[in-house]
Each structure stands twice: as C-alpha cells, then as structure tokens.
Amino acid sequence: MLLDPWLWLGLFILLAYTIEAVTGFGSLVIALSLGALILPIPEMMPVVVPLNVLMTGYLVWRNHRHIYWPVLLKLILPLMLLGTAAGYVLRPWLGDDLLKLLFGMLVLWFASRELLRMYRGIKITPHPLMLSRALTFGAGITHGLFASGGPLLVYAIGGIQLDKSRMRATLLVVWLTLNSCLTALFLFDGTLIPSLPRLVLYLPLLVVGVLLGEFLHHRLDEQRFRQVVYGLLVLTGVLLIFKALEGYSGSMLS
Template sequence: MLIDPWLWIALFILIAYTIEAITGFGSIVIALSLGALLLPIPDLMHVLVPLNICMSGFLAWRHRRHIHAPTLLRLILPLMLAGTLLGYVLRPWLGDNLLMLMFGLLVLWFAARELWRLARNHLSVRHPGWLSRGLTLGAGLTHGLFASGGPLLVYALAGTTLDKSQLRATLLTVWFTLNASLTALFLFDGHLLPNLPRIASLLPLLVIGVLLGEFLHHRLNEQRFRQLVYSLLVVTGGLLVVKAGL
C-alpha cells in the first residue's frame, strides 16, 4: 500500500463513531468490517476494543438509571461472558482467513436482515427462552472472536418487554463489561501495552465522531441513512467473504 493502513483505519473509526452517534449502533462492527479489508482482525481488535470502552463506559454511566438489572445479571452477562471467554480462547486457533470468512458472513447476515426489516417494516417477535439463551451464548462467542456480539444479541432480545431506554442502557453496560474484560485479557497476553500510543492517538476521533454525529442526527433522514449504512455493510461483508476465499 502507498500509505500506512492505520491512516485508513483512523478514517474508518471516525466514520464508525459518526454513524453510531447518528443511529445508535455498530461502531466496532463498522470499523472492524472496513478495517478487516486491510489488516488482520486480531490486530484491529487490540486497538478497537480498548478504544470502545471509553465511549461505552461514559454512556453506560450517563444512562445508568435505565439499566434493567434482572435482564443484565440473570440472562445476558453470565452467557455473554462465558461465550466471550470461549471466543477469546478459540480465536488464535482459527487463523486469519477463517476469522475473516466468519466475520464477513456475520456482517452479511446482519446487514441483509436489517435491510429486509426496513423494507418490510417488520416487527420483531419474541423468541422462546431456550432460543434466546442459545443466541445470547452465541453472541458472546462472536464477541470473543470479533468484539461484535451486537448483531446476535439484539436478535436474541427480539420482542423483549424492555423499553427503548432500558434496552439501550442495558446493552451499553454489556459492551462496557465485555470490552473491559477483553482489554484486561489483552493486557495479560501482552497485546495492550504496545498499542497504547496508537489508542491514545485515536481517542480524539471518538470525540469528533460523536460531535459530528450529533450535528448530523437531526439533519438526516435516519431511515434512509440506515439503509445506506446497511447497504455498505452488505458490500463490505461480501468483500470479506470473497477475500477470505481467495
């Protein structure tokens, strides 16, 4: 490449956090799916995960009064933490190409499903308890592998009785807890400290992305913008699948 790939990653991070401030979802999924076209997924996770705990921690604390503790402590965290640990252990054994293929398929499924839901104005139906628990464990596994448990966890909680504020605050607490746990593991395995200067240099982009997203939030048609973002993720997921197969 003609320039340092991390300059592109910095741009992707700015885009991802701007989109999250506009729509409320997906900063790591977006940054990782774009970044994985250039660099191995583990290298990206060692930077993106610690970076994310700054925003998720701040927002979880800000909205702490809306956290639904029973759902968080009895359902989500036990299964998600177990799945995340399993994913962390499995990741080095899978290899970069298989990780890219699996992540590309996850992004492709998630984005295509959301586009379908937007097109049909589809309302989520609550899953049986056993299926919600299985999907939650799977969400933890994908979080350990790609720090991207959101697609499966949101699907697992489909039709939940939580209101929008409770769901958002509870999920923010999940991401803070899991990403803080992964960051501690990165510290233990020696991958955090060498990346601290890069993480610190990228922190201002989070602030810029949030401010830019807040500015754009009321100036864009959110549904059309979501369609654009999901379409981008469909293309990106497809490219990751193709690249993994080459």
C-alpha cells in the same frame, strides 16, 4: 503514507463513531468490518476495543438510571461472559482468513436481515427461552472472536419488551463489561501495551466522531441513513468473504 493501513483504520474509526452517534449502533462492527479488508482482525482488536470501553463507560454513566438489571444479570451477562471467554480461547486457533470469512458472514447476515426487515416492515417476535439463551451464548462467542456480539445479541433478545432507553442502557452495560474484560485479557496476553500509541492517536477521532454524529443526528433522515449504512455493511461483508476465500485459494496453490 496514504498506503498505511493504520491511517485508513483511523478514517474507519472516525466514520464508525460518527455513524454510532447518529444511529446509536455499530461502532465496532463498522470499524472492524472495514478495517478487516486491509488489516488482520487480531491486530486491530487491542486498539478498537479499549476505544469502545472509553465511549461506553461515558454513556453508561450518563444513562445508568435506565439499566434494566433483571434481564441484564439473569439472562444476558452470564451467557455473554461465558461465550466471550470461549470465543477468546478459540480465536488463535482459527487463523485470520477463517476469522474474516466468519466475520464477513456475520456482517452480511446482520445487514441483509435489517434491510429486509426495514423494507417489509417485519416486527420482531420473542424467541423461546432456550433459543434466546443459545443465541445469547453464541453472541458471546462472536464477541470473543471479533468484538462484535451486537448483531446476534440484538436478534436473541429482540422480542423482550423494553422501551428504547432501557434497551440501550442495558446493552451499553453489556459492551462496557465485555470489552473491559477483553481489554484486561489483551493486557495479560501482551497485545495491549504495544497498541497504546495508536490508541492514544485515535482518541481525538472518537471525540470528533461523536460531536459530528450529534450534529448530523438532527439534520439527517435516520431511516434513510440506516439504509445506506446497512447497504455499506452488505458490500463490506461480501468483500470480506471474497477476500477470505481468496486467501484460502492462495494458500492451497502455495
């Protein structure tokens, strides 16, 4: 039973939602990056994406007054929706090893950049508008590929002057919208229904993770905790890259 990869994914989901409740970011990135070490990314997405819809739906309802609609409707959502559709179409053509390689590179870039930024105290500066749009579209593609558009999107819009509450609420609407669309696509392509039993089993882990994270949030040094999480993601990204390259070398030898 301890060798069951889906049991381990449950542990990763609990860890991911606990971390998100403490730090406010990364449940899908953490759950998928750890899970991808033992399971194919396409098999996990119909389970973890609907879970995220439930959580973000609740959070959007609680924080709807802080949503900044001009940036959401004019810049982020149209490009993210187009990019997500493109990523969803591309995903079946890439294969699991290439998906793991690309995902590992994304996770490694994101976590290394955040660690460096925290260490050097680097301030985020605005990008030119065309670059922000290109990066936002790219974030949509990464979301369609592995439901993890957050790292690139935060980088794309990092220079926009919004207070913490408005930025958080606005991004929550993005994830709710995109992950709801992905869930609908999983229903149409036939992958959601077989995943429902696991989804139901993991629901209590989501609740426990949020409650545990709320408890820890007031008792941990968040800055130090973020450093540990980013360090874990750097290690995970490296392992994903090596695992993907190992798969490539094995397929070439065969």
